[in-house]
Structure formats: C-alpha cells, structure tokens
Amino acid sequence: MKIGQKYAARKAANEDNMVPLINVVFLMLVFFMVAGQIQKADPIAVMPPESINDHRAETDPSVAIFVGMNGELYVEDQPYQVNDVKAYLEKQFAAAADKQAFWVQIKADGAIPLEELRPIFEQIRQAGLTKVSLATQLERGQP
Structure with a gap:
C-alpha cells in the first residue's frame, strides 16, 4: 500500500503550493487598488451642464479652469482670482512646447x-x- 501513501503525500504537497500563489495574487490586487489612480480628482465638485454632443477631445487640456457654484475659481489645483487668470495663461502658453x-x-x-x-x-x-x-456631460434620457 505504498502507492496510496505516495499519492496522498503528492496531493497534500500540491495543495500547499497553491497557498503562496493565492497570497501573491491577493497582494497584487490590493496593491493595484490602493496605488492605481484612474482619474485625477477635481479641486471642487462641479456638475457640468448637459449637452447632446458626445464628442470628446483627443488630448487632455493644457490648462483646466474650474468654476464652482459659490464663485470659487481654480486654475489647475490652485485657487485664483478672475483678474489673475490672464497672467497665468500667458505664462503657460509661453512655456508650452507645442503652441x-x-x-x-x-x-x-x-x-x-x-x-x-x-x-x-x-x-x-x-x-x-x-x-x-x-466641459459638458451627455444629456440623460427623460424617464
């Protein structure tokens, strides 16, 4: 009955080898969930107006300006006054590689x-x- 003992030992060894693989896959899953960032968050919550146009830009904007309901104005991630926007845009345009x-x-x-x-x-x-x-969002159908 040595054959039965060898089979039982081999089966137990295979199950033990799966535990490290499961641990590695689980750790990779946790790493990508924590480290991965899908999209940069806006500095303020903005609900864009609705539009029927679903055309999207092919490239990211060079400069993003955010305007909130309370008159908050952010250029990129920094708060700005309206009168300071022109100087910032001129500086960014002058530094741009592809105008x-x-x-x-x-x-x-x-x-x-x-x-x-x-x-x-x-x-x-x-x-x-x-x-x-x-920036607009696609208009939702009426219920």
Missing part, C-alpha cells in the same frame, strides 16, 4: 449663469488664446 496644441478647458457648474462666466472668457481672450472648450 498649436495648447488649449484651455473650462469646467463650470451647470447652474451658473453665462453672465458669471463672461469675465473668465474675457481673460482667456485677452491672453490671446482661441482654443477654449466648455
């Missing part, structure tokens, strides 16, 4: 009236930039 691909994205809350966004658009125009995009 043809330079563009600005405004991500404003959908409840903000257009009149409150006009000063920001004016600052962008005064900086000499013409490629500007207003």
Whole structure:
C-alpha cells in the first residue's frame, strides 16, 4: 500500500503550493487598488451642464479652469482670482512646447449663469488664446 501513501503525500504537497500563489495574487490586487489612480480628482465638485454632443477631445487640456457654484475659481489645483487668470495663461502658453496644441478647458457648474462666466472668457481672450472648450456631460434620457 505504498502507492496510496505516495499519492496522498503528492496531493497534500500540491495543495500547499497553491497557498503562496493565492497570497501573491491577493497582494497584487490590493496593491493595484490602493496605488492605481484612474482619474485625477477635481479641486471642487462641479456638475457640468448637459449637452447632446458626445464628442470628446483627443488630448487632455493644457490648462483646466474650474468654476464652482459659490464663485470659487481654480486654475489647475490652485485657487485664483478672475483678474489673475490672464497672467497665468500667458505664462503657460509661453512655456508650452507645442503652441498649436495648447488649449484651455473650462469646467463650470451647470447652474451658473453665462453672465458669471463672461469675465473668465474675457481673460482667456485677452491672453490671446482661441482654443477654449466648455466641459459638458451627455444629456440623460427623460424617464
């Protein structure tokens, strides 16, 4: 009956070899869940206006401007005053390697009236930039 003992020993050895593999897979899963970042978070919560246009830009914006409901204005991740936006944009445009691909994205809350966004658009125009995009979200179907 030595055959039965060898088979039992071999079966137990195979089960023991699976434990380290399971541990490694579990550790890799935890590592990618903790270390992986899908998308950079916006500095303030913004709910963009709805649009029927589902066209997305092929590249990321060179500069992102965020406008909140309470008049908060962030350029990239830093709070700004409206009058300081022009100088920042001119500096970033001068430092850009590809000036043809330079563009600005405004991500404003959908409840903000257009009149409150006009000063920001004016600052962008005064900086000499013409490629500007207003971020929107795809309109949801009516129930």
